[in-house]
Amino acid sequence: KAKRKQLKAEAAAAAEAASSGKKDKKEKKDKKRKTKEPASSDEEGRSSTSSESDRAPAAKKAKKDKKDKKAKAEPAEEPANDDGELTASGEEEEPADPNALANFRISEKLKDKLKSKGINALFPIQATTFALVLDGNDLVGRARTGQGKTLAFVLPILESLVNGPHKATRRTDYGRPPSVLVLLPTRELANQVHADFEFYGGTFGLSTCCAYGGSPYRPQENALRQGVDIVVGTPGRVKDLIEKQKLNLRCLKFRVLDEADEMLNMGFKDDVELILGKVEDVTKVQTLLFSATLPEWVKKV
Numbered sequence: 572k573a574k575r576k577q578l579k580a581e582a583a584a585a586a587e588a589a590s591s592g593k594k595d596k597k598e599k600k601d602k603k604r605k606t607k608e609p610a611s612s613d614e615e616g617r618s619s620t621s622s623e624s625d626r627a628p629a630a631k632k633a634k635k636d637k638k639d640k641k642a643k644a645e646p647a648e649e650p651a652n653d654d655g656e657l658t659a660s661g662e663e664e665e666p667a668d669p670n671a672l673a674n675f676r677i678s679e680k681l682k683d684k685l686k687s688k689g690i691n692a693l694f695p696i697q698a699t700t701f702a703l704v705l706d707g708n709d710l711v712g713r714a715r716t717g718q719g720k721t722l723a724f725v726l727p728i729l730e731s732l733v734n735g736p737h738k739a740t741r742r743t744d745y746g747r748p749p750s751v752l753v754l755l756p757t758r759e760l761a762n763q764v765h766a767d768f769e770f771y772g773g774t775f776g777l778s779t780c781c782a783y784g785g786s787p788y789r790p791q792e793n794a795l796r797q798g799v800d801i802v803v804g805t806p807g808r809v810k811d812l813i814e815k816q817k818l819n820l821r822c823l824k825f826r827v828l829d830e831a832d833e834m835l836n837m838g839f840k841d842d843v844e845l846i847l848g849k850v851e852d853v854t855k856v857q858t859l860l861f862s863a864t865l866p867e868w869v870k871k872v
């Protein structure tokens with residue numbers, strides 16, 4: 572009986588020892604897990620359940636793929652402009668070209684017309700003259716053929732008549748005398764300039780008449796009687812129309828002498844002087860003169 576009691580006591584002690592060993596082990600295990608846990612929860616900011624930690628590599632891969640795609644897409648997010656310069660992404664694109672239409676006081680309608688002709692920026696001669704003419708100055712411009720001289724006076728004249736200094740006093744009534752007179756040495760040039768004034772001036776409802784020698788008088792006289800805003804012509808025919816009292820220059824806001832040296836060479840000296848002398852008050856007229864060379868007579872004019 573005593574032996575059985577001892578065996579029981581030994582078994583109980585062994586069981587207790589075993590249980591306390593398990594407890595130790597469990598405590599150690601728990602400790603171990605606790606030291607691991609912060610790392611795993613910090614890693615992705617997620618709880619470390621087994622199912623989630625199993626998903627983590629896939630999520631990481633997706634994230635990496637996205638990063639790679641973004642890196643590949645990045646060059647497209649910073650587009651290069653026509654000059655190859657990078658422009659700031661996410662902001663409205665600033666026109667890098669100082670001569671871009673946006674940098675000039677050109678109305679939207681006129682800009683649209685220019686763009687329809689593929690003109691997105693002004694040529695240097697146009698950029699130089701635009702503000703000067705629009706602000707009311709007289710001008711002498713030396714320019715070779717093909718530099719875009721025509722638009723150098725067409726654009727600021729139109730803006731000045733419609734939105735600028737001459738807006739308030741410009742006549743718009745039926746039978747009005749013209750606001751603009753352009754003199755050129757040849758009918759080809761007159762036709763060219765007339766076409767530009769018609770195309771761009773038409774935007775504002777401005778009418779143009781072309782008058783050169785050899786063409787019938789009747790249509791020109793009819794147009795002048797009804798009233799036009801712009802007259803483009805050669806000196807001989809313009810002088811004739813003045814002398815026939817079909818054309819009167821008393822309301823003129825602009826007079827343009829284009830290719831002045833050529834007009835001199837072609838013998839239009841007297842006609843030009845007579846026409847210029849018909850303006851009553853020169854302080855009320857802007858005079859723009861373009862010439863490839865500046866002989867004495869051109870300087871005097």
Ligand SMILES: Nc1ncnc2c1ncn2[C@@H]1O[C@H](COP(=O)(O)OP(=O)(O)OP(=O)(O)O)[C@@H](O)[C@H]1O
Pocket residue numbers: 689690691692693694697714715716717718719720721722760
């Ligand atoms: N800013 C511009 N951008 C692109 N093209 C333009 C621009 N200005 C004018 N042009 C074009 O350039 C060409 C020459 O222009 P323009 O005829 O006005 O030159 P010009 O110097 O007056 O020539 P010309 O001496 O023969 O009269 C035309 O075809 C015109 O449409």
